[in-house]
Each structure stands twice: as C-alpha cells, then as structure tokens.
Amino acid sequence: MYKTLNGSAHPLAPAEIAVKAMPEDERVWVPQADNVWFRPLMLNTMVGQWCNLLRVRRSGVLSRHLHPNPVHGYVIAGKWYYLEHDWVADTGSYVFEPPGEIHTLMVPEDCAEMITFFNITGSMVYLDADNRQIGYEDVFTKIDMCRAHYDKVGLGADYVDQFVR
Numbered sequence: 534m535y536k537t538l539n540g541s542a543h544p545l546a547p548a549e550i551a552v553k554a555m556p557e558d559e560r561v562w563v564p565q566a567d568n569v570w571f572r573p574l575m576l577n578t579m580v581g582q583w584c585n586l587l588r589v590r591r592s593g594v595l596s597r598h599l600h601p602n603p604v605h606g607y608v609i610a611g612k613w614y615y616l617e618h619d620w621v622a623d624t625g626s627y628v629f630e631p632p633g634e635i636h637t638l639m640v641p642e643d644c645a646e647m648i649t650f651f652n653i654t655g656s657m658v659y660l661d662a663d664n665r666q667i668g669y670e671d672v673f674t675k676i677d678m679c680r681a682h683y684d685k686v687g688l689g690a691d692y693v694d695q696f697v698r
C-alpha cells in the first residue's frame with residue numbers, strides 16, 4: 534500500500550491546492566481586459582489546462598472564440614450566454630462546452646457582475662467575425678499575465694507559483 538507525504542495514491546503526484554476561491558485581496562484578480570479579470574486557481578503545465586474564475590463587470594460582447602478542447606463552467610454569480618445558443622447560464626448553472634465549438638460570449642445589460650468558474654484544457658483561440666484568429670491563450674500565457682500583474686501590484690511575480698503544477 535502506498536503511503537505518501539501528500540496522501541495521494543502515487544508518490545509522484547503533485548501536491549493538492551486548497552484555497553478560498555474568492556480572494557480577500559483584490560490584487561489576486563488579474564486584469565484581462567476592460568472590466569474583465571481572472572483569478573487563477575490551478576495552472577496545469579503538465580496537461581496544458583487551467584482552472585480560474587472569470588469576473589466581468591460590463592455587458593455586451595466579451596469575446597468570440599474557439600476551443601479545440603473541452604471547457605467546463607460553473608456560474609457563481611450573475612449570468613451570460615452565447616450568441617449562438619438560446620440558453621442563458623445563470624447563477625448555479627453548469628456548462629459543458631464541447632471541443633471545436635466557436636461561440637461569442639455575451640453578458641446581458643441587466644447583469645452588473647458575473648463570476649464563473651472555468652476549467653479549460655488546451656487553448657482559447659480568439660476569432661474575429663470572419664473566424665480569423667486574432668489571439669490565443671493557454672496555460673503559459675495565463676502564467677505570464679499573472680507574473681506580470683503580481684509583480685506590478687506588489688505581491689511578487691512568484692505569487693503565482695502556488696497555483697502552478
């Protein structure tokens with residue numbers, strides 16, 4: 534029987550992460566765009582995957598994007614929808630976004646703030662209206678953004694390291 538320091542089944546398994554998802558320190562939120570922030574929870578460089586909270590305090594189009602791999606979301610507060618679908622994800626909703634889907638994230642005008650947990654594998658490929666790529670994100674660009682922001686706000690660039698595996 535395995536007996537390991539971190540209590541997991543495999544001696545090489547990475548250490549667990551257990552944090553308050555909603556941080557008390559506002560600086561933990563990393564600005565992503567105007568009135569859009571993310572809060573890193575797990576930045577998985579072994580698989581190329583990340584978990585974070587997305588917080589949006591504006592309405593309208595957030596992004597049009599493709600993800601080649603699956604995305605799981607859980608809405609903690611507020612609501613949002615995709616232009617391409619007729620459902621609305623509101624507080625308490627779970628959303629599975631299948632690989633290969635292209636959609637346009639919208640926050641409705643009557644929503645002052647939305648916060649959603651996302652588990653994203655692979656990448657986010659940002660597209661214009663004609664499906665031309667205009668940018669991308671992966672776990673490494675997220676880590677870079679965190680390092681730059683935490684350095685700037687005085688938490689130190691290595692603040693992000695606690696979330697990296």
Ligand SMILES: [Fe+2]
Binds near residue numbers: 604630636
């Ligand atoms: Fe998506």
